[in-house]
Amino acid sequence: MNTIPGRRLIISLFLVFLLLPIYWLVNMSFKTNTEIVSTMTLWPHQPTIANYMRIFTDESWYSGYINSLKYVVINTVISIAVALPAAYAFARYRFLGDKHLFFWLLSNRMAPAAVYALPFFNLYSAIGLFDTPWAVALAHCIFNIPLAVWILEGFVSSVPREIDETAFLDGYSFPRFFIKILVPLIASGIGVAAFFCFMFSWVELLLARTLTATEAKPISAIMTRTVSAAGMDWGLLAAAGVLTIIPGALVIWFVRNYIARGFALGRV
């Protein structure tokens, strides 16, 4: 009753549609360039791991992954840490300008990165953070903090307010209540918010590329540069692409049981 006719066929077709381009990338990453260019083969006939070996042994390649992970992790930690108290405030209290503030935050989530690329470049050069993971992590805060506040506010609202009151009557100070009681209660919400922060920071390229030069260059920027300089090394490009998919796939696997609730941003 609650599904539709032919649902198996529909969902199977859609999953194939999603997986086929990814399969093609994986397929190419195990091929030699000669095989890629000269023949059309549905699976690698002379499988090789040379493309992956090159990435793992060349520092200019694998450092890109480390740089990317650095700013993603810094950004996620900052976003969650500052968003938690704010989410509590928005969920529990009414204060001067709260609605306007919330809208202003939300509007920053929607601001196009292209607008901020150049001003950020000036700003972070001026304060000496240019070409460090901190610059990218702080820049990504502009869209991740509002999102984290938005998600966490939904989760905090679903905690009954009697719990706060009981804790305060029991003599809990505010910080102690926050860490000992509230945070464990919305642990899944924090997981979901962290997942989203990780996701949007990991997939963003324009700001990450603009704010780094050599030291902190993210993998996505290294991919575009090296490949065009070396002619088209399709196999290497594909291998690098496959390796950028893996951290995301791991994160999804860990949060798979929360995905449904998480995508509703704690608001269903």
Place this chain on the structure above:
Amino acid sequence: MDKTINNKAWFLVLPVFLLVAFSAILPLMTVVNYSMQDTFGNNQFFWNGVGWFKELLDPSTDLGGRFLASLWRNLIFSAAILAIEVPLGIVVALAMPRQGWTVAFTLVVLALPLLIPWNVVGTIWQIFGRPDIGLFGYVLNHIGLDYNYVSNEADAWFTVILMDVWHWTSLVALLCYSGLKSIPDAYYQAAQIDGASRWAVFKAIQLPKMHRVLLIAVLLRFMDSFMIYTEPFVVTGGGPGNSTTFISIELVKIALGQFDLGKAAALSLVYNLIILIVCWVFYTIMTNAGAERRPVEGGA
């Protein structure tokens, strides 16, 4: 549930406010500053007043023409992907398996495209669509279609839209799925007793429950498609010609390509203003929808 009025809550919001203000207001002031000036390089700036804005809003000038053209392209693009992704997302959500190991598997595969870096999404489709080495382009050309996204405008559009559908339909589907999951079984049983048709169940039970998440989905998809940059840039580079040059691509071309800071800044401000207005409209609709529904549902 009534909230208590407490202005001390500002202290809890302060870190967020300061951090976001640092990354939003300071740079925006730089943009406003640039938008009023002209530069001939060497860090020499000249006052230009509202000159750039006049030029921007006048389609007969070069800047205005480019702005208007890319704005139209972007609006058509956003409308097209919304028209495809929202219905498709609902259908996929309705077709999701309800129990067993296939649920976890389907969820993971659905979420996969969302976590691929945007330039890699571009790379995947750039390769996939190539007639020589990509499966998709190869097959299309072998069944007799003359498909080449590098030289043909229609093919480039087709590729960019298909790529976006591939990339983001999952988001709509996952949002709708989480809305559907919150419907108690009792509703369906009641509908069955009443002898409601499949379509009636969808219209009377499922769609209202998805209403709120659908709004979120439409808002996110409109905004993100309106500021799309990386994916089409990697695949088509904005071409052939200017046929897939969306606003963000045009903006980056002017700002970082030609270093025409004044023009870029004026464009940025108008661009931001459009987004702010649309965002406000959605936000109002969303909060109103929430306020209407709250008494009926009795909380979360």
